[in-house]
Amino acid sequence: MAAVGQVIRSEWTKIRSVRSTVWTLGLAVLVTVGLGVLICTLISRDIEVRPDRDRPPFDATNLSFAGMGLGQLAMIVFGVLVVSNEYSTGMIRASLAAVPQRGTFLFCKLTVATALVFAVGLVTSFATFFAGQAALGDLRAHLGEPGVLRAVIGGALYMTLIALFSMAVATMLRSPMLSLGILMPFFFLISNVLSNVSATRRIGHYLPDQAGQKITQVIPRTTDDVPYGPWGGLGILIGWTVVALAGGYLTLRRKDA
Incomplete structure (x- = not known):
């Protein structure tokens, strides 16, 4: 246990000493809160000018998280950088020489990064909710x-799992450019295309981001044909993350640094 504690302290030092990882978390907060407030303000003004009979039902809580889709971009970058920075700089050789138990090394790295992301995600989630609701006024x-x-x-859990999924993918690919080159199109292009094309919509329902975001919904959409609820969607995201983590562990264990 003492060795694990030392490795955790070492990983914490690595994360907080790299400016890029700190800036990406800060950017995630600003983008998620700022965009959420902006969209809530615009929607509020649009609804208020309509007669009561023409006002569509909407999910005020979920509307606050409208910026999370873009904010998760920073979380993905953070997850990739936490892992792949060591490969790009060659530090991974020194790290594995100091901690030959690769499972322990990976566990400590992911534990520290995940705890940090969850703390930031929790602050972000509550901040964007309260700021967004203030912008909505009576709505x-x-x-x-x-x-x-x-x-x-659930918003904090979603952001945490997206970051953890990105860490796992980066552990498998071991390259920041390759990891981001796959994750960015996957989340911001392929996922949206599959979810909006009728022939592939059912496949899109089970992608990690589309499923995971269900946890932030309070009022189901009238046109929603998703066959699971908020916790079911989060469970699908957890499943994707577990599979990716298993792949990352096996890659780290079998391949040389």
């Missing part, structure tokens, strides 16, 4: 309403 949702607290905490 706001309240934290004590059914499903709202689950959605807010």
Whole structure:
């Protein structure tokens, strides 16, 4: 246990000493909160000018997280950099020489990074909710309403799992350019295309981001044909992450640094 504690402290030092990883987390907060407030403000003004009978039902809580789709970009970059920086600089050889137990090394690295992302994600999730609801004014949702607290905490869980999934992919690919070159199109192009084309919509429902974002919904969409609920969607994202982590561990164990 003492060895694990030393490795965890070492990994914490690595993360906080690299400016790029710190900046990406800060960017995730700013983008998620800022874009969420902007969209809530625009939607609020649009709805207020309509007669009551023409006002469509909408999910005020989920609307606060409208910026999360772009904010997750920073979380993906953070996850990739945490792992692949050591490969690109050659530091991985020294790290594995100091910690020959590769499972312990990977566990400590992912534990530290995941804990940090969850803390940042939790602050971001609550901040974007309260800021977004303030922008909605009388249309706001309240934290004590059914499903709202689950959605807010779920936002933090979603961002954490996306970052952890990215770490696992980077562990398998061991290259920042290759990892980002696959993850970015996957989340921001392929996922959207598959989810919006009728022939592939069912496949899109089971992609990690499309499924995971269900946890931030409180009011189901009237046109939603997804066959699972918020927790089912989060479970699908967890499944993707577990598979990626297994692949990352096997790659680290079998390949030389």
